[in-house]
Amino acid sequence: MIDFVQNTIDGVMIGASYGLLALGFTLIFGVMRRLNLSYGPSIMIGAYLGTLIYVQFSAGPVAVVVMTVLGAVLAGIYVERLCFAPMAASAGIASMVSSFAIWMQLEQAAILILPRHTYPFPPLATGAPLELGPFLLRIDHLMMLACALLLSAGVQYVIYRSRFGLALRAIIGNPVAAHLVGIDVKTSVMLAFAGASAVGGIAGYLVLAIDQQVTPMFGMWATMKGLIAMMIGGLGSIPGAILGGLVLGVVEAHSLWHFGPQVRDLVAYLLLFACLVLRPSGILGDAPAAETSIGRRSA
Amino acid sequence: MDFYLGLIQIIGVHTLLGLSAYCVLHTGQVSLAQAGFFAVGAYVAGMLTVLAHWPIVPALLVAGVVAGSLACAVGFPALRVKGLMLVVATAAFGEAVRLFFFNFNYQLERGGFHIGPHGGEGFRQIRYFPEYGWSTLEVAAFIWVVVVLTMAALWWMDRSRAGAVLRAVGEDEVAAQSSGINVTVVKVSAMTVGGVIAGIGGGIFAHYTTHIEHIQFGIVLATFAVAYPILGGLSNVFGTLIAVIFIQGFLIEGLRFMGDWRNLLFGGLIVLAMNVRPRGLIDAGTITLVKRLVFRSKERASA
Numbered sequence: 001m002i003d004f005v006q007n008t009i010d011g012v013m014i015g016a017s018y019g020l021l022a023l024g025f026t027l028i029f030g031v032m033r034r035l036n037l038s039y040g041p042s043i044m045i046g047a048y049l050g051t052l053i054y055v056q057f058s059a060g061p062v063a064v065v066v067m068t069v070l071g072a073v074l075a076g077i078y079v080e081r082l083c084f085a086p087m088a089a090s091a092g093i094a095s096m097v098s099s100f101a102i103w104m105q106l107e108q109a110a111i112l113i114l115p116r117h118t119y120p121f122p123p124l125a126t127g128a129p130l131e132l133g134p135f136l137l138r139i140d141h142l143m144m145l146a147c148a149l150l151l152s153a154g155v156q157y158v159i160y161r162s163r164f165g166l167a168l169r170a171i172i173g174n175p176v177a178a179h180l181v182g183i184d185v186k187t188s189v190m191l192a193f194a195g196a197s198a199v200g201g202i203a204g205y206l207v208l209a210i211d212q213q214v215t216p217m218f219g220m221w222a223t224m225k226g227l228i229a230m231m232i233g234g235l236g237s238i239p240g241a242i243l244g245g246l247v248l249g250v251v252e253a254h255s256l257w258h259f260g261p262q263v264r265d266l267v268a269y270l271l272l273f274a275c276l277v278l279r280p281s282g283i284l285g286d287a288p289a290a291e292t293s294i295g296r297r298s299a
Numbered sequence: 300m301d302f303y304l305g306l307i308q309i310i311g312v313h314t315l316l317g318l319s320a321y322c323v324l325h326t327g328q329v330s331l332a333q334a335g336f337f338a339v340g341a342y343v344a345g346m347l348t349v350l351a352h353w354p355i356v357p358a359l360l361v362a363g364v365v366a367g368s369l370a371c372a373v374g375f376p377a378l379r380v381k382g383l384m385l386v387v388a389t390a391a392f393g394e395a396v397r398l399f400f401f402n403f404n405y406q407l408e409r410g411g412f413h414i415g416p417h418g419g420e421g422f423r424q425i426r427y428f429p430e431y432g433w434s435t436l437e438v439a440a441f442i443w444v445v446v447v448l449t450m451a452a453l454w455w456m457d458r459s460r461a462g463a464v465l466r467a468v469g470e471d472e473v474a475a476q477s478s479g480i481n482v483t484v485v486k487v488s489a490m491t492v493g494g495v496i497a498g499i500g501g502g503i504f505a506h507y508t509t510h511i512e513h514i515q516f517g518i519v520l521a522t523f524a525v526a527y528p529i530l531g532g533l534s535n536v537f538g539t540l541i542a543v544i545f546i547q548g549f550l551i552e553g554l555r556f557m558g559d560w561r562n563l564l565f566g567g568l569i570v571l572a573m574n575v576r577p578r579g580l581i582d583a584g585t586i587t588l589v590k591r592l593v594f595r596s597k598e599r600a601s602a
Contacts, residue, residue, distance in 0.1 A: 105566025
């Protein structure tokens with residue numbers, strides 16, 4: 001029983017990072033309705049730049065955070081300009097293939113920035129874990145969970161309460177009509193992309209600060225985990241992204257405990273496949289799968 | 300010379316992989332499960348020739364049938380979802396297949412050696428071609444016979460009623476349904492045919508590399524599989540072939556001298572190609588152009 005609860009706690013904590021990754025994904029998918037495979041790799045570019053100033057100039061944590069987010073945003077805009085802005089709205093698959101090509105490019109760029117396989121990443125909080133009875137809680141895990149909840153609340157606020165969010169929802173609903181009432185569609189979409197990358201950058205920083213190391217595999221890992229969490233939670237739903245991340249984290253923690261690391265990933269993919277087939281709109285999505293997006297919810 | 304033969308073999312196998320995705324793409328479905336079917340074909344064919352001492356051709360056929368049946372079985376639930384949800388669902392399935400082979404152990408002892416798939420270490424010593432004394436040239440010729448047969452079959456299918464039905468479903472599902480086409484049957488059949496082709500391709504791949512492991516069949520291979528027909532264009536089978544030659548021959552082998560910088564250029568060139576020709580390198584316009592050129596030269600000859 002103690003193991004079960006401890007596994008669930010660990011799962012929730014790891015799940016918070018998946019939820020954060022899914023949050024950025026949801027923004028891009030909700031606005032563009034297209035799959036950006038380069039999402040993880042562009043976060044990785046930010047992380048590598050952050051690591052670079054940490055390793056070269058022993059920069060402090062604030063500088064590393066700023067550099068990571070800035071790098072992720074720049075890489076995100078680069079992806080948007082090349083793979084999404086020039087493609088017609090109907091050519092979603094061409095965008096996906098392009099973003100895959102950019103993925104390989106960004107991965108190579110990361111290796112050129114820092115050629116060794118593994119680099120240290122500055123830790124977030126060192127110190128003994130909190131003890132609650134028989135259970136252990138790591139402080140950096142708690143900070144990540146708090147960040148996940150705060151950021152998702154912030155994103156929810158921006159999308160549903162701000163003028164910019166209103167413009168975005170108008171674009172999602174009908175891009176032509178949004179253009180006619182004077183919304184600058186291209187700039188808004190680019191800003192949404194940049195915002196999604198910034199959220200991704202923060203997620204990437206937190207995950208790497210807990211792992212305390214960064215490798216070129218991080219990009220693919222981030223794309224896949226964010227994607228799975230987003231799909232399980234419900235496409236285009238902001239609370240769904242966080243919830244999907246938590247569910248994925250808990251399921252993974254339990255299968256890791258019972259079956260080992262190789263089966264853990266298998267279980268994650270089978271969960272995703274089953275979820276998509278049985279309930280394509282995800283846990284919190286309510287509309288039919290193809291139509292689900294941020295804008296279609298009552299607001 | 301062996302280098303070029305090796306390249307010709309790679310291009311052949313990747314063309315089969317691309318054609319398997321081409322089939323599914325015709326119905327407007329993007330499947331990232333093709334690498335999974337390719338993996339199933341590779342393992343099944345390898346186990347049949349190594350463990351059961353089957354000849355290569357029946358082993359490939361069985362590999363195709365097994366991969367095709369799996370594709371059919373996956374097609375029914377997976378095709379309930381559309382568009383990007385299908386992309387993700389099939390990607391998840393493909394990764395699940397890969398991780399299955401990561402954990403798959405089935406070893407027999409033969410003359411003091413353990414042979415057969417061995418989890419993370421992969422499946423070594425698929426030595427059918429060297430054991431029976433096939434030269435590299437003969438292997439390359441064998442691969443291309445299969446490729447040409449597949450292309451001919453798909454070319455014929457494109458021009459038959461079946462091709463028209465596939466395109467109808469791909470262009471507008473509702474219109475196709477209202478004119479009496481059973482959309483589910485069409486989609487699942489396309490998925491099955493794609494699975495068969497991917498399975499045969501995988502079987503060949505296992506035999507010319509002689510060593511397969513799970514990591515080769517990941518999401519990267521799956522994306523390559525759909526990238527070929529999308530880059531090449533869906534108007535006919537030669538688009539896929541040309542895209543494979545462009546990516547494998549030019550971008551990967553031709554630019555090898557650029558070392559680490561190759562992948563940077565690789566990404567840029569594919570994005571450029573997709574921006575300049577979003578409907579593929581060979582689209583309907585290219586065919587009209589070629590036809591017009593041929594027609595004009597004939598006219599001139601007769602004049």
